[in-house]
Amino acid sequence: MATSCTRVTYSPAYTLVPTYECFNRCSYCNFRADPGESPWITLTEAEAKLRSLPSSVTEILVLSGEVHPNSPRRTVWFEHIYHLCELALSLGFLPHTNAGPLSYQEMERLKGVNASMGLMLEQITPALVQTVHRHAPSKQPELRLQQLRWAGELQIPFTTGLLLGIGETVHDRLATLEAIAQIHTQFGHIQEVILQPYSPGSTEAWGGCAMRPADLVELVGIARRILPPAITIQVPPNLILEFSLLTACLEAGARDLGGIGPCDEVNPDYPHPVPTDLQTRLAEAGWQLVPRLPVYPHYLEWLPQSLRAIAQHRQLI
Template sequence: MIVPKIAANYIERGDEEAIILEIAKKAGIYPMDYKFNACPVNQIVEEGDEVRVGKYVLKVIETPGHCIGHVCYVLEANNKVNLFAGDVIFYESGNRKEDEFLDYLTEPRQSELQDLLNIILKRGHAKRNEAYQLIKANGTDLLELLKVSSLLRDQSKGKTVTYSRKVFIPLTNMCRNTCSYCTFVKGPDNPDAHIMNPDEVRAKLKQAEASGCKEVLISLGERPELRYEFTKKWLNKLGYKRMVDYVYDICEMVIKETSMIPHTNAGALKVEEIKKLKMVNGSMGMMLESNNPNLSVHRDCPDKHPMVRLNTIRYAGELKVPFTTGILIGIGESLEDRVDSLFDILELHKKYNHIQEIIIQNFRAKKDTKMANSEEPTIWDMVRTIAVCRLIFGRQMNIQAPPNLTPEMHQLFLLAGINDWGGISPVTPDYINPEKPWPNITALNSVCSELGFTLRERLTVYPEYVYDADFNQEVFTKRIYDFIDERKLVKEEWATC
């Protein structure tokens, strides 16, 4: 037996009083009938000594801890430093052979983060402080994070991944906000500034319906009439004072003249505006983007203040509107901001149960913007954020990553825990990111199939809400019923690749 100097005498004597054995028995550490027998000491060691075990050399370091004279033993082998924190090492005990001893020292151990992931998997969701840790995962810990997020997704969604076949109607590209990353918005002095008239919209709707679209995404800049006289006059020519009233009538046109279902994203709205638009929309949406109020990209953007946007999400919940929202990563926010933004959305969803989908969208730098030379999020930023989003919201939430912004990474996004690709249009570009074409649906289906997923078309209203009378308008009941099967997804005969 090899022992530190201070322990040698009472180990050789079997001195139970010296080792305070009675207290240890009362504390339940040892059974009450335990006997401490005297042991022969082969070697006494202290700071700086070396102990040889076969071909291995252990260095002795003094580490006063639970007692004076406590020592540890350090082994340096295979480019690793291993620490034995006990008081004694049993020499020639027969418990381990030399090679087994080194294998034990150097074999992989499960990390603390992996332990945490196992707890989260059993619980079904991550807490805020846990998410702060997970959003920084790398190496093999990141692989474990993706594994757990995928498992949570599979427990509810199985191997089905969805998309919505849509037409994109950019009703106006004028806006009172001037975000540093945006090329969609045009000021009135720009020759491309425009408000679509009803005939332009009608022509797009006709083309879309012929191409099998079921969703009409109506998107527009936020309240341009409050900033530009030019916009006011244009609206007046069309017979309106507010963009929201024009949006309402365009949605009504969709209902009356097509079999499609409107989904409006008009940005931050007041409660009475959402109440009005609910009557003519199957669902609505607006990105939170970030809950950080101090981002320079949103300077002088009144509708991008987090409280304004969170209020819009709250109003949608109060009015029982199936709602899509999410975050935009890479615009100056911290990792903790991402987590906090997702938890802000989660708190509202817990209260109103109205968030049908969370989007994790990556910033892409564009020419002729203030952020043209800004660094974009890495692919690992995206997969970490997707995976942590899945762990925050749990098994049931629908989570999307836009399929056109990073097309070469579709399968990695699936492994990170998404179950939806969002809207894909066969007739109109992504007007927000016009340089990024939509994927071909047949090709996307092949990509999904390679990982064992089945790609299915859904409506703008997610399956969880299609038959909920509180969340849907009667005007859509028949067209929803005609489109969907028993899984509440678009019938195969209506789906078009």
């Protein structure tokens, strides 16, 4: 049982999807659409959505499908993401972009309009390139590890994580955690590591089996021992289907529940819990659920002054 003062954080968030189109075909994906089959959200549409949000929302997760780096549409795609971030900032929100692997120059530009950024490392084993990532060129492990290093060089507060139960071994999970720990030790920029269990969805091609819940609880404890103390471990409450397992993850060392908003765009079959309901249930179990910003306080000095001013104005904890 947690003590009465043990805090767990979450980010009051809204997900803005520039486009669902993606040149990758991860076989477990429930998000993507084929190129040309997903209209891009316009700035006018995005502004209407953002202006309708309650004042409690602080984070705008800009979550996009990927346009191929060599596509003639790549520049237009990137500029659209950049302008969506600018729009969110102009309305007093804090953007957090996750748009797949980016070039160093793209990351450098987005740093100026994002409170933080993210990219799931998933797993570093190359074996998955022959299975669930066979048709997903941007899931090459070294490409994603490079993103983590570049984010560190650019001093971008960063979120990464593991996708669990997609064919990796226990050794693969440990190797991925150790790789994250090593990169953070060098640069000190990783805010959170998400431990996300694969959850079967209604539109995926793969049809795999969900991860054993007990394995997730065990991995949280292992991750807490491997990762530096400054990195917060995050688990998604909508993908942990029994409340007792969620509290077991917290007891094992998880301390954040991620962005909670109207919809989980990556796992649309698994609705987010209502924060007030979750807060009540956690309080009964001895945990205090509190909101946070998408940038942790000790990284505020890394932000450009304009972003830092918004973050300080919206400071929640």
